[in-house]
Amino acid sequence: MTDSFEDLPYRPCAGIMLANMQGKIFVGQRMDEPNGTDAWQMPQGGIDDGEEAEAAALRELFEETGVSADLVDILARSKEEHFYDLPDHMIGQIWKGKYRGQRQIWFLMRFKGTDADINIETENQEFNRWQWVDAPRLPQLIVPFKKRLYENIVAEFSDLI
Structure with missing residues (x-):
């Protein structure tokens, strides 16, 4: 463990905005949120060592939703990485x-x-x-510390949904 949270690295991760044919976005209600928090999120998960981001995204999509790669078309990849910090009480x-x-x-x-x-x-x-759900609702459904990230993803992909 380091002396400062700022010294810790960010975990590499792939996220999926899964849009149906009507332009609605898949969200799942998280099982592990404490105190009955009504937290929803899009599928996401860690990128394993040596794994390509696209492969990780397809693996995570299947692991979390049962949706296999043959049931999706990849429309876009984010232009850059998106970052978020955990709240202090969650680090560690x-x-x-x-x-x-x-x-x-x-x-x-x-x-x-x-x-x-x-x-x-x-x-x-x-x-x-x-x-x-409609894409503009996503930032209101996510835990507060990921709200800005979701706003940025919606903005980046909105023209393609």
Whole structure:
């Protein structure tokens, strides 16, 4: 552990904005939020050593939603990485205290399947339930420390949704 949170690196991560044919975005309600917090998020997860961001995004999408790569088209990749810092009280509590937050590459994907193709009851289930929402609502659904990040992702991908 370092002496300062600022000395900790950011965890490499891939995020997925999954849009259905009507332009609505998939969000899942997180199972691990304390105190009954109604926190929703888009699928995301760590990039393994040696793994390409796109491969990580497709793997995470499947692990969290059951949606396989053949059911999506990748429409865009974020122009740059997006960063967020964990709140001070969470640093040291997750990711074995190795990271101060995440640096994320985001992908906009068009979902070609049906709602029946989505299965959040996966091996390492992260979501209690899921829904399709309008992109502008996303920043209001996410935990506060990720709000700016979600605003930036919506702005970057809005013309393509």
